[in-house]
Amino acid sequence: MDTSSLSQNYPAFDLNISMDAREKEEFEDGEIHVDNKTKSSSSSEKDERQALMEKLNQMRFEKEKLIEMLTISLESYNALQSRLIQLVQQDSDQLQNSRKRRKLETTDNSTITTLGNHHDTTYDSISDERSPNLPREIRTNISKVHVRVDPSDTSLVVKDGYQWRKYGQKVTKDNPSPRAYFKCSFAPSCPVKKKVQKKVGDPSTLIATYEGEHNHQHPLRTEMYFSSAQVGSPIFAHSGWNCSEYPSPKERVETGDKKWEALGSSGIQQFMVEQMASTLTRNSSFTAAVAAAISETITNHIFSE
DNA sequence: CGTTTTTGACCGGCGC
DNA sequence: GCGCCGGTCAAAAACG
Numbered sequence: 173m174d175t176s177s178l179s180q181n182y183p184a185f186d187l188n189i190s191m192d193a194r195e196k197e198e199f200e201d202g203e204i205h206v207d208n209k210t211k212s213s214s215s216s217e218k219d220e221r222q223a224l225m226e227k228l229n230q231m232r233f234e235k236e237k238l239i240e241m242l243t244i245s246l247e248s249y250n251a252l253q254s255r256l257i258q259l260v261q262q263d264s265d266q267l268q269n270s271r272k273r274r275k276l277e278t279t280d281n282s283t284i285t286t287l288g289n290h291h292d293t294t295y296d297s298i299s300d301e302r303s304p305n306l307p308r309e310i311r312t313n314i315s316k317v318h319v320r321v322d323p324s325d326t327s328l329v330v331k332d333g334y335q336w337r338k339y340g341q342k343v344t345k346d347n348p349s350p351r352a353y354f355k356c357s358f359a360p361s362c363p364v365k366k367k368v369q370k371k372v373g374d375p376s377t378l379i380a381t382y383e384g385e386h387n388h389q390h391p392l393r394t395e396m397y398f399s400s401a402q403v404g405s406p407i408f409a410h411s412g413w414n415c416s417e418y419p420s421p422k423e424r425v426e427t428g429d430k431k432w433e434a435l436g437s438s439g440i441q442q443f444m445v446e447q448m449a450s451t452l453t454r455n456s457s458f459t460a461a462v463a464a465a466i467s468e469t470i471t472n473h474i475f476s477e
Numbered sequence: 478c479g480t481t482t483t484t485g486a487c488c489g490g491c492g493c
Numbered sequence: 494g495c496g497c498c499g500g501t502c503a504a505a506a507a508c509g
Contacts, residue, residue, distance in 0.1 A: 338482060340501060353500070367500090 315382045323375040328352040328368045330380040336366060347372050362387050 319330050328341075328350070336354035343350045349370035356364040364384040371377040 337480095339503095341483075342499065342501095345498065351499085 313383070313385055317380040317382065318371070319378040319380060320376060321378050328370075328378065330366070330368055330378055332380070334386065344369070349375070356386060358386070
């Protein structure tokens, strides 16, 4: 794998900090060689140095693997992004046609399908335009999210990154599956509510209906901001990933397709990054590899000083 | 023991 | 006015 091109495109991933020409040659050679002639140290020190060098080589190997994983992830991401934009365009066209046919549901829709590792999500945003005659202050944003789940799963949980407190459950007339009622865990300061129910005749689809707008930051975004110094780094800037600039998935869910269009691929990217981050942080081998890469960066800093 | 979930009771809107 | 229905409350239970 060509690590230099990755580092060129994404300087944040150039972990070969302060390597001189000789070190670089050794690194590209794949091995760190101990120069026994230049040092007049004891054999125990040599052993220790040898052990450390071996450890360093091991860590560098791990870093190579990590970069490889990231490159694969980025390639997958780019492929998904292209497909996503294509689907958004298709759905947008379809919705425009279907709107003409709708009588009762004069809703303003935007549909986007994201490819999570465990479910597919579709957004039908029924925003303010649903009731244009109402005064702006009493109109509330309502949106629907379709989530693919295991049909045998009865938990009625939709993972959207926010924390929710369940306050009720009802069996409704038109659906044998119960409807669960949630409030944002920041309530009462945050007015957002959500209803989750399985689709009639389709137990593999959950429909989450959101009401209102969060008046606080997305928990995942906050977590990323505090836990990662890399958020504002070139890798994010390069790919349009900027955690502070784009609305949260929830916020986007609640807005109409006009806002989606305005956001373009950047907003979509942000949502995908959050999905990816969520997935990757649950992967213990990935977090271990990240930890190894970080520790090596620190080691490189120490050795170069 | 504090927090979250469950679940029956209650309330208000709507149609008849 | 009455009954139906969706939404919310709040006490009890479950959970960590």
